Amino acid sequence: MLPDFTATVGALAATVAEREQGAGGSPQAARDFVLASFAAMPGYLRPPLRAATLFFDAWPLPRRGRFFHALSPAERRAQMEAWEAGPAHMLMRFYVSLALVSLWHE
Amino acid sequence: MIDWDRLDLIVFDLDGTLYDQPPVRRRMAVMLAGEVIRSRSTAVPRMLGAYRRRREALAEAMAQDFAREQYCLPGCDPGAVRAVVSEWMEQRPLPLLRRFRVEGAGRLFARLSASHKVAVHSDYRVEAKLAALGLSTRYAVAAEDVGRLKPDPAGLRWLMAMAGADPSRTLMIGDRDDRDGEAARRAGVRALIRGRDFRHYNDPVFGHAA
Ligand SMILES: [Mg+2]
Numbered sequence: 001m002l003p004d005f006t007a008t009v010g011a012l013a014a015t016v017a018e019r020e021q022g023a024g025g026s027p028q029a030a031r032d033f034v035l036a037s038f039a040a041m042p043g044y045l046r047p048p049l050r051a052a053t054l055f056f057d058a059w060p061l062p063r064r065g066r067f068f069h070a071l072s073p074a075e076r077r078a079q080m081e082a083w084e085a086g087p088a089h090m091l092m093r094f095y096v097s098l099a100l101v102s103l104w105h106e
Numbered sequence: 107m108i109d110w111d112r113l114d115l116i117v118f119d120l121d122g123t124l125y126d127q128p129p130v131r132r133r134m135a136v137m138l139a140g141e142v143i144r145s146r147s148t149a150v151p152r153m154l155g156a157y158r159r160r161r162e163a164l165a166e167a168m169a170q171d172f173a174r175e176q177y178c179l180p181g182c183d184p185g186a187v188r189a190v191v192s193e194w195m196e197q198r199p200l201p202l203l204r205r206f207r208v209e210g211a212g213r214l215f216a217r218l219s220a221s222h223k224v225a226v227h228s229d230y231r232v233e234a235k236l237a238a239l240g241l242s243t244r245y246a247v248a249a250e251d252v253g254r255l256k257p258d259p260a261g262l263r264w265l266m267a268m269a270g271a272d273p274s275r276t277l278m279i280g281d282r283d284d285r286d287g288e289a290a291r292r293a294g295v296r297a298l299i300r301g302r303d304f305r306h307y308n309d310p311v312f313g314h315a316a
Contacts, residue, residue: 020155033132033135036128036132037132037133037135037136037139040129040132040133040136041136089146090143093139093142093143093146093148094139094142094143096142096148097135097138097139097141097142097148097151098135098136098138098139100148100151100152100155101131101134101135101138101151101154101155102135103155104131104154104155104158104159
């Protein structure tokens with residue numbers, strides 16, 4: 001298995017959707033919106049963000065033997081919240097805010 | 107089939123009807139993400155999300171005093187909510203709108219304006235967005251002007267009174283059947299819904315307009 005950008009974005013978006021009680025919207029819609037927003041970003045920003053995302057997907061591998069996107073929902077949430085409080089907070093804030101916008105009703 | 111000669115007043119919704127909302131929202135989301143990183147806080151997207159949910163709830167509940175109520179979010183100062191909404195939902199999207207104007211809108215507006223009364227009816231403020239889209243109309247009404255959100259037909263009735271138009275000679279063009287379509291039904295007005303009845307303004311349904 002390899003780090004998987006789409007699956008990682010999906011896992012992050014789903015974790016935000018599950019955490020934001022009452023925000024409405026589905027994890028699938030959140031994932032699709034975040035991926036579409038990513039695609040709409042300036043070209044020079046996408047490669048470093050993609051690389052950082054893949055790096056964080058692989059982060060749990062040494063300790064848990066699995067990629068972030070393959071963790072259970074509870075494990076993903078704990079990992080994401082650890083990142084939010086640590087050195088990955090910028091990347092997490094980026095994904096959290098995109099996922100939050102996806103949860104707005106039309 | 108629409109018999110355009112039998113119509114006096116054409117009322118357009120704005121968001122999602124005159125411009126494509128998804129690409130604007132994606133770009134706004136990326137701008138918001140930049141703001142979240144700069145401010146080190148997710149307060150702004152959270153506040154905007156709560157505001158939008160509150161507006162939807164107020165529309166369902168047919169709230170009387172929604173102009174004030176919409177900014178009353180738990181744990182937030184209404185003045186601060188008003189300022190964030192103004193910046194992120196009214197001002198910042200403006201430069202993006204023209205690029206995502208629905209195909210054929212400019213030509214249809216020009217043609218219709220010569221033969222019909224054209225109006226815009228939105229739940230949000232109309233003037234700045236319409237100007238940013240490069241469009242103009244004789245009549246415009248926002249929810250705050252009539253104190254009611256769609257699907258309440260108050261705005262549509264107000265426009266018909268202003269234009270001296272009968273419901274049978276009025277057409278509502280929107281993108282949400284549960285808001286624009288329902289307001290039209292309650293006012294006895296026919297509606298065209300974007301995404302269901304047409305996709306853009308070069309669609310055959312507009313072929314004989316004006
Ligand atoms: Mg609309």
